[in-house]
Every structure is written in structure tokens, then in C-alpha cells.
Amino acid sequence: MGGFFDPMKHRFSRARTRLLWLVAVGFFMQTLDATIVNTALPAMAHSLQESPLRMQSVVVSYSLAMAMLIPASGWLADRFGMRRTFLGAIVAFVLGSVLCALSPTLDLLVASRVLQGFGGALLLPVGRLVILRTFPRDEFLEAISFVAIPGLVGPLIGPTLGGWLVEVASWHWIFLINVPVGVAGLVATLRYMPRGQRMPAGRFDLVGYALLAFGMVALSLGLDGLSGLGLRQAGVLVLMVFGLAALAAYWLHAARSPRPLFSPRLFGIDTVRIGLLGNLFARLGSGSMPFLVPLMLQLGLGYSPLYAGMMMLPVAIAGMAVKRAATPLITRLGYRRVLVGNTFAVGVMMASFALMTPQQPLGVRIVQLAVFGAVNSLQFTAMNTVTLKDLGQALASSGNSLLSMVQMLAMGMGVAAAGAALGAYTDFFGTGTSEQTLQAFQATFASMGLLTLAAAFIFSQLAHDEPTAAATAKEPDLGA
Template sequence: MTPRQRIVALTVACALFMQTLDSSVLGTALPAIGRDFDLDPVRLHLAMTSYLIALAIFMPMSGWIADRYGTRNVLRVAIVVFVGASVGCGYSTSILELVLMRIVQGLGGAMMVPVARLALLRAVPKSSLVQAMTWVSVPALLGPVVGPPLGGFLVTYASWPWIFWINVPIGLIGILLATIFFENLRAPDIAKFDRIGFVLSATAVGGILFGLELAPRSGTATLPGYGLLAIGIISALLYARHARRHQAPIIDLSLLKISTFRVSIFAGSLFRIGIGAIPFLLPLMLQQAYGRSALSSGLITFSAAAGAIAMKFVAPRALATAGFRKTLTWNAAIAGVSIAIVAAFSDTTPAFVMLLVLFVGGFFRSLQFTALNAIGFADLDDAQMSRATGFSAMVQQLSLSIGVSIGALILQVLPYLRSEQTAAESDYSIAFLCVGALVATSALAFARLEADAGQAVSGHAATVGGVNRPPSDPRT
């Protein structure tokens, strides 16, 4: 990679840093926000899912907007929207205000990260893609490392609004770097924006996810929840029909014909659903079930991100040695087991044991994310990159949102079955067992990859009879 490509990667990392910092800080602060709003912190999962849903709704249009107005221009505007909404989140006085501001923040994030990643993909050759992803991921992973202890400190010694206001200086740095080092890349020929597709896809995503939020509840929210689910499913079917007929659909389903991209979407989603529940479940378990302070919780949960950073330095070598199929398959199983082990924690578990388990789990989860991000774009040409970026990013956020919803649902249903109001320590154990099993199950899907899948990106040489063969060799 050239020095300029590294700076572009670090600028992308700045955008990712803001997003990951925001997500990791919020989980630590949920109990404090719940006390201020006089709500059960479990119900505040809406503050997390509303942001993720907004990301999923608006991300598919990010590629078209970047092609139309230029990557640099769109990125700078997106950062301004994200930072402005962050300030609004800090001034929120109710759950409704917070959710609305998080939706606006999601609009900014939907343009910010995919466009920044698209600029990187266009600036870096495929042979350097894994290395570029490492440069992006390491600074971005500082967000989850710094976020929990910083959030715990701010909640304990200041107030929870500061967890949002710290995005302001980071955003200003991102705007400056983008202005200096980013080219304002535009596509020479841009298809007409797929308005019908956007409406159908947005209705499908919003209807299904908000329906899943409301349908499991008792009382008056149940019927609208099922109604939203029905509308979402119908809209999804209509969109699938629309996408087959449109020349340039906003979500190009034809990309799923590419096996490496298809696996990154379906198997990757199963993996991410399980992972998405952890930032929600872990801080709540430590604070609500074990009675730890926000600062103590943050000083424990950050270890998973520290393990993730450690893995980034060996990820390219691991992929070159084992290839994508073996890495993704075995790593998914190991990651699932590491999550299930958390179910054995209790309020008497020594902190160093928790730190070690979370560090190891973060280590292997990080390798999986690096591999997924790389293999998803391994067999795409330049013309497919912008469509694939929005598609992939949308599915990622959908998966994380579903993960948070599943975690919250478990913590609501189990106490309800016992006629209790709050989740017990055993409920958190069951939740971690469930999400761990979900993550481990994704290994079955990764095992179906071809042995030489993504070979040009990983540098791994598949063999036939012990002899290295080029990627063009038709033998299986």
C-alpha cells in the first residue's frame, strides 16, 4: 500500500471509529439512561435497534448517492448529520426523543461508513485488500476498546449525554482528513435512482424489524406489530419481483449469484445476529444482574475489543495459510463456544477470568469479521462494488439489529413466564447460550464454500494432489 492509500484507510477508520465508539458506549450507559427516563433498561434496546434499522433502510442508497455526488462530498455531509444527531441524542429527555435522534443519526451513519468503505475499495487494488482492511479495522476497533471504560467513566463521574457529545471532535477530524486526502470520485454513467425499489425495500425492512419489536409484546402493541410484520413481508416479496425486472435495482439481488458474496450475506448474517446481541447483553448482565458499576462494567467488557485488535495483526497470515473456507468454518465454531462460556459467569466469577474469556472470544470474532469483509468483495468487479457495498452494509446492520432484538426478547419472555418484572441472572445465562449456539451454527454454512474461494484475496493456494494451481485452473 502507498502512503496515500494508508491515509485513505485511516480516514475510513475515523468514520468507523465514531460508529463503533457510539455503539459500545451506549450499551454501558443503558442502565443510567433507564434511571433518568424511569424505564427498565431492557426496554431501551429500542435506542440501539432504531439506529441499526435506520442504517439498514438508508444504506442501499449510499452507493448511488456516492456515484452521483462524489465520495468526498457525501462523506463530509454524512459526518455533519451524524455529529449533529449525536448532539441531539445528548439533549433528549425521553425515550421517544432519543429514538428519533438515533434514527437521524442512523441516516448519517448510513451514508458515512459505506461511502468511506467504497472510496477505500476503489483506491486499493484487490491484492492489498486484506492489508487495507487491517489498516481500517485496527483504528476502528479502538472504539470498542475505548468506548466501554470511557462510557463507564462518563456515566459514573459526569452524565450519560457526554457519551454522545464525544463524537463532535472525532467528526471534525474526519471532515478535515476527507477534505485533504479523499478524491471526489463519481461514476461516469449513473442509472436512474430506483425510487420504487427504495420505497419497497424501506417498507420491508422497517415493517419486519419494527414488527418484530412490537409483536411479542402483550396488550395493544401486539396487533400493530403483526400488522407491520405482514406489511414488511409483502413488501419484501414485491421488491424481489421488482428487482428482477428493474435494470438497476437499489438492492441488486443478482449479486447473490456470486458464491463468495452469497455466503458472506447469508452465513455472515447468521454469525452477526449472534454477535449483535453481545454489546446489549453483556453490560446489562454485569450491571443489572451482578450489581457492578458502569465503570467496572466498562473495564471488563473492553477486553473483547482488545482481543479483536490482537487478531488483526495475524489475520492476513491466517487467511493465507488456511484459506477462507477453513478459517470461516472453524473460527465460527470457536467463536460460538467462547460466547456460550459466558453463560457460566456469575457474580462471584473473578474479574481476570471474565477478562480472559472475553479477550479470547474477541480475538476469534475479529478474525471472522476480517475474513467476511474481504471474501464478500473478492469476486466482484469495479462496476459491482458500489451496489455490493450498500447491499452488504444493509444486511450487516439488519443482522446486528435482529441480534439485539433477540437478546431483549429473551430477557423479556423468561421473566414473563415466571410472572416477574425483571430478568434474573439465569436469564442472561440462557441468552448467552442461545446466541452462542446461533454463532456456532453458521459454521455449517461456511463449510459449503469451495476450497479455493477468495484465493486471489487471501493469497491461499488451493492444491490438487499436493500441487499448487492457479485460480484459473478449472479442476475441482
């Protein structure tokens, strides 16, 4: 990320400074709600009379909704205007938050999270587009760096804030706190965001979008159906087959479409192709950790929601601290060595959570969480930069959107896969005692860590880059 700075001391005008704060708050809302829910899942399950081990659909629905709408975000902004689209995103996000708080059943809560995810999917890309079209090129990097800061703060405080709200109030308040912020955002958008000129929207690839969206939904529901939806094996198989067929049909369609959502030329670039596939498989494992860790601390080890949330602080703090070390490390060793070795380290650290017990010293637990946070953050930085570093100007926007979509899809599928594994191990070990529940979690961590190691085979296909020739690893503004 770019350096931290104070826009009030910069040459930015007061109007542009207010615009930066507006977009930054929108980014903060989106990233906060991606993590604040995790520590509240057991309390939600108790209130809705559901099993806490089958609440992953609350997380999956949000990530999947974001992945679905990201490909259309640029076209929507051009078609309806930046300010109108940003207003619509805030309205959808706030309305979804209110409906989440009022949901009396899990099905309604999941549906409300989808609406909330649709709003969240537009807040970041449209906000970034507003800055791109408002600030001149020589000010853009500083402006986008400031907006990115709340993206780091949201995941940092989300789990702890969620646990605290559950203990002092109720889980409903993790959604209701979005209302005053959203209302203030609506007023600020109307007052400070420029209308901007309408851009030619062009023809939207509706057929390609429908195939891509259906494929993502079908695959995610197939994974989630292994545990959360209670689908039988035949139903899961049908969803998975139709999902894969839809994705295959999309790429066949894109190859002959004059204006596809994502140009097939992207996959002609080795680093893009390997980076996207590596992102997908690596995040299938690591994307499940914000879901699994708070859940195990509460259900397997018997800790409070606040304690579980606070235990995520070492992960976030270590992740932020390692950012500065990423560039010199990648420059010295090269992307291939860093990604192959660090993918192995991420998988091993994930599997090490299978060793967590109630008797484990607190210091050891904090170190374990911090080391995972550090290697996981380095993994994200290296994966993101290797994917985008060789893109030309013509493909940069399309490649960035595709990477953002893959990230959200992989995180949702990772939680669904972890939920399926946890459900299977729960059936195997039983749920009669806390010891049996802990064993199910331990086996799930070992399995998800092993799953992450598979990404190392993909990253090993990168060219042997010369250490001194490795690109300067400035992580793009992708939110993760």
C-alpha cells in the same frame, strides 16, 4: 487489514495527508457511537424512567438507520458531490448527537438516534469514495489501510469511555463529545476536501429502495416489538409478514429492473450467496453481545458502568490480535472448515456466558471474554472475505455495499432478538431479585449462542476448497 503506517513519512502530500486524517476521524466517530452507548443504557433508563431491560431500541434504531441509507450512499455522493454529501453526513451526525443528549423521553431519543445513524451511514462509504477518487491505484491500499485503523480503535475504547463518562459526568456526554469533533470536521472538510467532479448519478431505483427499506424496518420493528415496543402478537405477526413480503417483492422487482440497487447476478455466485446468508444468521447472535454483556455485568452482577466498559477491553484486544493469524489459518484449512468449526466455537463461547456468576474469578472472566473476542474476530474476517473473494470488478462495489447493509441489519436485528428473548425470560423468572435477573440473562446467552450455531449449516454448503488454494484472506474495509 493493511499494515499500519505513518502517512507523514509517506510520499503523500500534506494536503492528501490532511484528507486522510479527516476521513479517518469520520470513521472513528461512526464506529465509536456504535459501541459507546451500550454501557450507558442502565443510566439512560433511570434518567428516562424506563426499564433498562427494554432499552435495546436505542441500539437497534442506530444500526437500522445505517442499514437503510447505505444502499443510497453511492448515488447521493454522485448526485450532490462528495464534499457536499460528506458535509451533510457530519451535520446530520452532530445534530442527531445534540438531540440525543437533549431527549427527555425514550421515543425522542430513538428518533434522534435514527438521525445520527443516517449521518453515520454516509461517513464511511463516502469517505472511502473520496479516497478512491483522490489517490492513484498504487497508493490506494495504504491510504485505505490508514483510514481503517480508527475503525478498530473506536470499538476498543467505546464501552470503557462510555462507562467512564457516565460515572464522572452523565450519559448525555456520550453524545455531546461528538459536537467539538464534528465542528472541527466541518471546518476541515470545507478547507481540505476537494470538490471533485460531479459524476453522472444515473437513475435511482426508488421503487426497489422503498421495498428494501420497508422490509428491513418492518422485520426489525417486528422483532423489537416482541419486547421493546409492547406490541401484541398480532401486530408483530403483521409486521413480520409485510416485511418478508416487501423483501420478496424487492427481489422480484430487481430481477426485471434494468438498474437495480443490487444486481441479482450477485446471488448466482455460490460464495456470495452463502456468505451473505451466513453473515446474516451468524450476526443475529454475535451482534447482540456488545449489548448483552455490559447490561448483564451491571444489572445481573451489580458492577459499575466503568467496570462493565473495561470488561469489554479483552474482547476488543483479542479480536485485534487474532487478525494476523486469520490469513495463514484460512489458507491452511480452507474457508469451509474454518467457518463451520469457528461458528460452532462462537456459539459455544456465547452460551458459556450463562455460567457467569458473582463468584466467578476475575481471571476466568477475562479469559472467557478474550477467547470470545478472538473467535468472533476470526468469524468476521472469514465471513467477509469468503463473501467478496469471487466477485469480479463489475460487481465488487455492489457486493461490498450489500454486505455492509446486511452487516448493519443483522446487528440491529440481533440486538432486537436478544431484547425480545431477555424480555420473555424476565417475565418467566421475574424481576424481584438480582438472582432472578441474572437467570434471565443466563438463559438469554444460552439461547443466542444456540441461534448462532444455525449459521454453521449455511457455511457447510461451501465447496470443499483445497487448503493451499484458499484465497489470501485480506479482510476488506468493512468496519466489522
